[in-house]
Amino acid sequence: MSYDTESEASKSYTLAWIAALLLLVGFVAGLLIFPPLYEAPKAEASDMVIFFGRFHPILLHLPIGSLIFLAMLEVLCMGRRGEAKHGSTALLALFVGAAGSVLAVIAGIMLSREGGYAGGNFSLHQTMGIIGTAGVLLALVIRLMAMGQGNWELLHAYRALFFLSFGIMSLGAHFGGNMSHGSKFMTEKAPEPIKSQMIAMEKWMLSFVEKPKPEKTEGNAPAAPKAPEPPKLVETPLTPTPPSTPTPAAGEKLVFANLIQPIFAAKCNKCHGEEKQKGDLRLDTFEFTMAGGAESAEKKNNVVPGKPADSLSYQLVISAEDEDMHMPPEGKDQMTKEEISIFKWWIEQGASATQKLDIAALPADLQAAASAISK
Numbered sequence: 001m002s003y004d005t006e007s008e009a010s011k012s013y014t015l016a017w018i019a020a021l022l023l024l025v026g027f028v029a030g031l032l033i034f035p036p037l038y039e040a041p042k043a044e045a046s047d048m049v050i051f052f053g054r055f056h057p058i059l060l061h062l063p064i065g066s067l068i069f070l071a072m073l074e075v076l077c078m079g080r081r082g083e084a085k086h087g088s089t090a091l092l093a094l095f096v097g098a099a100g101s102v103l104a105v106i107a108g109i110m111l112s113r114e115g116g117y118a119g120g121n122f123s124l125h126q127t128m129g130i131i132g133t134a135g136v137l138l139a140l141v142i143r144l145m146a147m148g149q150g151n152w153e154l155l156h157a158y159r160a161l162f163f164l165s166f167g168i169m170s171l172g173a174h175f176g177g178n179m180s181h182g183s184k185f186m187t188e189k190a191p192e193p194i195k196s197q198m199i200a201m202e203k204w205m206l207s208f209v210e211k212p213k214p215e216k217t218e219g220n221a222p223a224a225p226k227a228p229e230p231p232k233l234v235e236t237p238l239t240p241t242p243p244s245t246p247t248p249a250a251g252e253k254l255v256f257a258n259l260i261q262p263i264f265a266a267k268c269n270k271c272h273g274e275e276k277q278k279g280d281l282r283l284d285t286f287e288f289t290m291a292g293g294a295e296s297a298e299k300k301n302n303v304v305p306g307k308p309a310d311s312l313s314y315q316l317v318i319s320a321e322d323e324d325m326h327m328p329p330e331g332k333d334q335m336t337k338e339e340i341s342i343f344k345w346w347i348e349q350g351a352s353a354t355q356k357l358d359i360a361a362l363p364a365d366l367q368a369a370a371s372a373i374s375k
């Protein structure tokens with residue numbers, strides 16, 4: 001099969017133009033109907049909006065797949081022969097990628113109407129997703145123009161814009177991944193030399209959208225082991241431990257910081273952490289845990305020192321999994337039997353922020369699990 005550049009150049013691409021313009025109009029209309037918000041939505045979204053929104057985690061795979069495929073094709077298309085051979089495939093991949101991005105962005109914004117989405121990862125994810133998609137759409141238009149006119153320079157300009165938008169979108173996607181898998185998902189197991197680079201880069205980007213927090217959060221000291229929460233007991237009269245408990249010596253472990261927090265981090269904080277606060281509850285610091293959420297804040301019963309049976313969090317964890325308010329919600333990664341017992345034991349011991357961790361003080365059947373969690 002021979003390929004004639006002349007006739008290719010004079011193709012009119014009418015259908016492609018119509019499709020591209022429809023996509024553009026769809027994107028703009030979608031953004032007008034569902035403008036991106038950066039604070040809690042004021043009105044409750046309809047079930048329909050949230051139903052469609054929940055397709056976001058499925059839809060987003062479409063642009064990932066097609067745009068990565070396109071990025072590879074575009075490398076081939078840098079030469080005239082490659083473009084002649086693969087140009088129209090690239091156009092198709094670009095079209096599918098752009099359509100997928102538009103769908104994913106609109107669904108994502110619809111999903112955010114569910115509420116509970118806030119924080120730096122969310123802001124960056126939303127902003128970069130929208131900018132990246134706009135860039136890919138513009139790139140589509142430019143590629144169509146370039147192909148229609150057989151304009152090689154314009155094709156180069158297109159490619160530069162595409163790779164730029166692709167980069168923005170990939171980074172934006174990463175912050176979305178942080179939202180669903182936790183902020184340390186990508187960096188936690190990274191090899192040491194690039195780990196600190198990655199964390200520094202993330203922090204730098206987040207610094208544009210996050211207000212400075214008075215409180216230190218994880219990730220501040222990548223090299224050092226997670227520092228135990230300093231005893232901020234003064235404001236929390238609930239706890240029976242004397243407020244003047246000294247800071248534990250370096251290397252010393254605490255029940256809350258080294259046993260309870262890791263359990264919350266693994267099983268609860270996707271929904272009750274910095275990024276999302278379902279039921280207005282955060283469990284990522286001692287203060288937030290004791291402060292409680294929508295229901296428990298007033299009754300001060302999210303965790304009642306000494307009384308697991310009165311502590312809402314514990315009650316919900318031990319309730320039957322198909323109970324309405326069971327935590328973590330049905331189908332999510334559940335607490336293990338040992339984790340539940342350790343949680344209960346901590347509450348019974350007075351739910352302290354500063355109690356030192358002495359594995360031997362735990363009931364014998366929990367010691368193995370406890371040392372695994374706290375190591």
Ligand code: HEC
Nearest residue numbers: 267268271278279281293294295296297312313327328332
């Ligand atoms: C997949 C998301 C998710 C996970 C994981 C999760 N929760 Fe929840 N949690 C929710 C939602 C959603 C609500 C609000 C439910 C409602 O109000 O109907 C909630 C509400 C709560 C409340 C009620 C807060 C209040 O004061 O009203 C408590 C307590 C709670 N969760 C504890 C936990 C604990 C403890 C864990 C970990 C073992 C956990 N949750 C894990 C989604 C989650």
